[in-house]
Amino acid sequence: MLSNTEKELIVQIWDKMIPVAEDIGSEALLRMFTTFPKTKTYFSHLDISPRSDHLRCHGKKIVQALAEGARNISTLTTTLAPLSRFHAYQLRIHPTNFKLLNHCILVTLACYMGENFTPVAHAAIDKYLSAFSAVLAEKFR
Amino acid sequence: MVQWKAEERAAIQAVFAKLDYESVGRETLTRLLVVYPWTRRYFGGFGNLFNSEAIMANPKVAAHGIVVLRGLEMALKNMDDIKNTYASLSELHSEKLQVDPGNFQLLGDCLTVVIATRMRTEFTPDIQAAWQKFLAVVVSGDGS
Numbered sequence: 001m002l003s004n005t006e007k008e009l010i011v012q013i014w015d016k017m018i019p020v021a022e023d024i025g026s027e028a029l030l031r032m033f034t035t036f037p038k039t040k041t042y043f044s045h046l047d048i049s050p051r052s053d054h055l056r057c058h059g060k061k062i063v064q065a066l067a068e069g070a071r072n073i074s075t076l077t078t079t080l081a082p083l084s085r086f087h088a089y090q091l092r093i094h095p096t097n098f099k100l101l102n103h104c105i106l107v108t109l110a111c112y113m114g115e116n117f118t119p120v121a122h123a124a125i126d127k128y129l130s131a132f133s134a135v136l137a138e139k140f141r
Numbered sequence: 142m143v144q145w146k147a148e149e150r151a152a153i154q155a156v157f158a159k160l161d162y163e164s165v166g167r168e169t170l171t172r173l174l175v176v177y178p179w180t181r182r183y184f185g186g187f188g189n190l191f192n193s194e195a196i197m198a199n200p201k202v203a204a205h206g207i208v209v210l211r212g213l214e215m216a217l218k219n220m221d222d223i224k225n226t227y228a229s230l231s232e233l234h235s236e237k238l239q240v241d242p243g244n245f246q247l248l249g250d251c252l253t254v255v256i257a258t259r260m261r262t263e264f265t266p267d268i269q270a271a272w273q274k275f276l277a278v279v280v281s282g283d284g285s
Contacts, residue, residue, distance in 0.1 A: 027266075030266050031266045031269055031270075033266075034266040034267060034269065034270040035266070035269055035270040035273045035274075050266075103250055103253075106250075106254055107253060107254060107257045107264070107269060108257075110254045110255075110257035110258045111257045111258070111260070111261045111262060111264055112261075113258070114258050114259075114261055115258055117254070117258050119168070119171055119172045119175040119176065119193055119196075119197065120175065120193050122172055122175070122176055122251075122254060123172075123175050123176040123193075126176050
């Protein structure tokens with residue numbers, strides 16, 4: 001359940017990430033692969049070494065999707081429908097992995113924003129990422 | 142028993158060396174109570190925890206934050222035997238305080254985020270991985 005203040009905060013934060021989408025996205029993925037090596041199994045078709053083109057490109061897609069979702073929070077299910085189908089029917093990711101990437105996104109934002117990543121911002125983004133992941137996993141069964 | 146590589150020990154020591162227990166402890170517990178509000182159930186004697194402003198200003202939260210970090214320091218000093226080091230703390234949390242063990246993971250996550258806000262680019266993916274391996278051992282030592 002997101003308050004209006006939280007929704008505004010979420011949009012503000014993700015809008016700031018759009019110009020650095022490649023950096024933020026690739027860093028979150030790299031953190032996830034380093035801390036939770038089992039997550040690499042879903043990316044065996046890509047070169048996910050640090051600073052690789054695939055990592056930067058994929059990271060950018062993730063941040064752009066998160067930014068778009070932020071601007072359409074009340075219609076997440078509709079906005080994310082294609083991504084939701086993709087994750088359910090093609091990627092078939094074990095749902096626990098969403099939490100691992102979400103945590104690494106939080107850590108990346110914390111490193112990037114420093115003290116501006118306040119407890120209130122942390123709570124808002126965590127709630128948003130949970131809601132986003134739930135929509136992505138919606139069609140799994 | 143957990144095996145630690147030399148670089149992992151060094152990374153974990155380096156993170157601890159930078160920790161200001163008072164400020165990091167207070168902020169970690171604050172984030173736990175703000176981001177995961179159900180955890181307030183364990184702190185009934187702490188007074189006003191009704192909203193984020195109250196939590197951030199609460200002196201008992203600040204004091205307890207230091208207690209938590211001192212507890213974590215015990216694991217740092219006994220990295221090769223964390224499970225036994227935490228035997229009595231584990232019993233306290235499970236038998237007396239009856240904390241749902243899932244919440245230890247959340248506290249660890251909040252601490253990691255606070256460290257990230259302080260260390261920023263110095264909290265590299267490799268250092269994060271070592272730090273989280275340490276926390277995982279602590280959480281399982283405290284949760285059993």
